Each structure stands twice: as C-alpha cells, then as structure tokens.
Amino acid sequence: MHQTTSHHRRVALIDMGTNTFHLLIVEMSTKPGDKPHILLRTKAGVRLGEGGISRGIIAPEPYARALHTLAGFKEEIELHEVKEVRATATSAMRVTKNGPDLVRDIFEQTGIQVNVIPGEREAELICEGVRQAVDLGTEQQLIVDIGGGSVEFIIANQATIFWKQSFEIGAQRLLDKFFPDPSGVFPAAAVAAEQEYLGSVLTPLIEAVQRYKPVGLVGASGSFDSLADMQLGQLRTESQLPPSTELALESFQSSYRHLLSGNHEQRLALPGILPMRADMLVVAAVLIDYVLGITEITRIRTSAFALKEGLLAEMLR
Known part of the structure; x- marks a missing residue:
C-alpha cells in the first residue's frame, strides 16, 4: 500500500429513493478532525414508483432503469477505486412485492448489497443529514x-x-x-x-x-x-x-x-x-x-x- 493512501478510506454512499437514486463518493481521512473530501456527488431520476407503486409493484420499465442506473454507479465506484459501499433503499423497495427481487438482481449484477430500511430509520438519517446542512x-x-x-x-x-x-x-x-x-x-x-x-x-x-x-x-x-x-x-x-x-x-x-x-x-x-x-x-x-x-x-x-x-x-x- 502506498504511503499516501494509508490515511484515507474511500466510501460510496447510495440512496435509492422512489424518485431519485443518489451517489456520493467521499474520501475519509483517518486523522481526527479532518473533514471528508467529496469526490463525486451525482443523482439519477429513476422514478422507481412510476406506474406501479400504488399497486404494490415495481413496473418493468422502472425496474430496468434501476438496474441500468446501478450499473452506472458501479462504474463510477470502480473508477474511483472505492472498496466500501453503503447502499440503502426506501419506500418503493419496502412496500413492493418484487422489491426483494430487485435487491437480488442488483447484487447479482453489480455485487452491491442493498439494505432496505424502515421509515423510522429513514427519518433518523434524514434528520442527521439535515443537521449537517442547517x-x-x-x-x-x-x-x-x-x-x-x-x-x-x-x-x-x-x-x-x-x-x-x-x-x-x-x-x-x-x-x-x-x-x-x-x-x-x-x-x-x-x-x-x-x-x-x-x-x-x-x-x-x-x-x-x-x-x-x-x-x-x-x-x-x-x-x-x-x-x-x-x-x-x-x-x-x-x-x-x-x-x-x-x-x-x-x-x-x-x-x-x-x-x-x-x-x-x-x-x-x-x-x-x-x-x-x-x-x-x-x-x-x-x-x-x-x-x-x-x-x-x-x-x-x-x-x-x-x-x-x-x-x-x-x-x-
């Protein structure tokens, strides 16, 4: 390992919302007090809930868009040589019959393990994020x-x-x-x-x-x-x-x-x-x-x- 990388770990954070998928890639310093350095902040309009969420399913087109978007995120993650990936999914994947299928397909196609989180946990994380901005x-x-x-x-x-x-x-x-x-x-x-x-x-x-x-x-x-x-x-x-x-x-x-x-x-x-x-x-x-x-x-x-x-x-x- 090079001397330069010993103090850093790169992390990719993926937030798979019902409308938008977000990707944040940061470099975190292991030195106390150092702020994380943002390498990439991007999002894609996936509209996972379109034409299906009210019926409790992810429709075929949004399902394909999700896989396509995650494949693109995976490319960015590899390009930035990130080893640690945290992916969370919320409402659309919580409540749909085929949400678990999508989690499995994402893992099989990209190796990214998606964690589907409950609403209460989502609220906590949102609050924590907002406190960093406001x-x-x-x-x-x-x-x-x-x-x-x-x-x-x-x-x-x-x-x-x-x-x-x-x-x-x-x-x-x-x-x-x-x-x-x-x-x-x-x-x-x-x-x-x-x-x-x-x-x-x-x-x-x-x-x-x-x-x-x-x-x-x-x-x-x-x-x-x-x-x-x-x-x-x-x-x-x-x-x-x-x-x-x-x-x-x-x-x-x-x-x-x-x-x-x-x-x-x-x-x-x-x-x-x-x-x-x-x-x-x-x-x-x-x-x-x-x-x-x-x-x-x-x-x-x-x-x-x-x-x-x-x-x-x-x-x-």
Missing part, C-alpha cells in the same frame, strides 16, 4: 422530506429528535391518486381532494405540531430543491446547490400559484423546473401548503443534505 438551533423545527413513495416528518432541534413519523404518501402516490391526467391543469377539486386526504392521514402530525409547536420548516428533498431553483429562476445541478437556502414564503406562494395555474407544458417552461419533477412538484406543493397551514410557520429553509449525508455523519462518528 443549524437547527435550540428551537423545534419541522423537517419534511417529500419522497416519491413516503414522506418523513421530524420535529427536532440541533440536539434532540422530539417526534418522527414516516407516511406512505409520497409524490408518486399522490400523483397516481389525485392527478390522473398530468397533461392538464390540476383542478381546484383535485387540490381540495388532496387536502382532505392529507387531513385524514396526517392526524398524528397535527397532534405533534400542536404539542411541540415548531417555529420553522426545513425541507429536504428534490421538491424543495426545485422550489429554491424557481426562487432563483435557474436550474442547478446537485453540486451547484448550497447546503441550505432560505425560501421566502412569498416565493413559495408565487411558485405554488404558477404550478397550479399552468398545464404540463407551461409547468415545464417555468424557470428552474426539472422535467421529471414538473407534475410531482404540483402535488408536493399542495402538501407543503397544507403543512404551512396547520403549523402557521412562515420561515422555510431547504436542506440539500438528507439521508446519504446522515449515513456519512453516522460513519464519521
């Missing part, structure tokens, strides 16, 4: 991660998690349920139906909010990244995103109005919109608006860090 301070904050399959809510400050829960109401599911025709406008009746549904499903959140009275919202997920891009009026890549952004309430409300008033083509034309997110962002924005309504929170921050950074923080400890 100083939560001493007051309670409500952390929200809107995935494609599940949504995690965590009430925490920088030191303590007071309450956490994962709900299987992700953007792909909401899209399937309330937006049967994504080419068109999202009608007022659909907004009302989604809000009513959220009101019935999110009773535990309503109770927790009344109990802990969080003072701010911290959003960690692609939808919040998109809203931050819309505020800026420009689409940024994963590596261009700052760890955290203040999202002005007026900016959110304006983006929300634009998303609701347009059809699919008009949504695509909005500055800062990733095509894959255009329709998901509508149902996600309804959810964000609902949460702002029940909490009366006016301060929104975004976190570019989530599950994979939480895993990294845990490993560094």
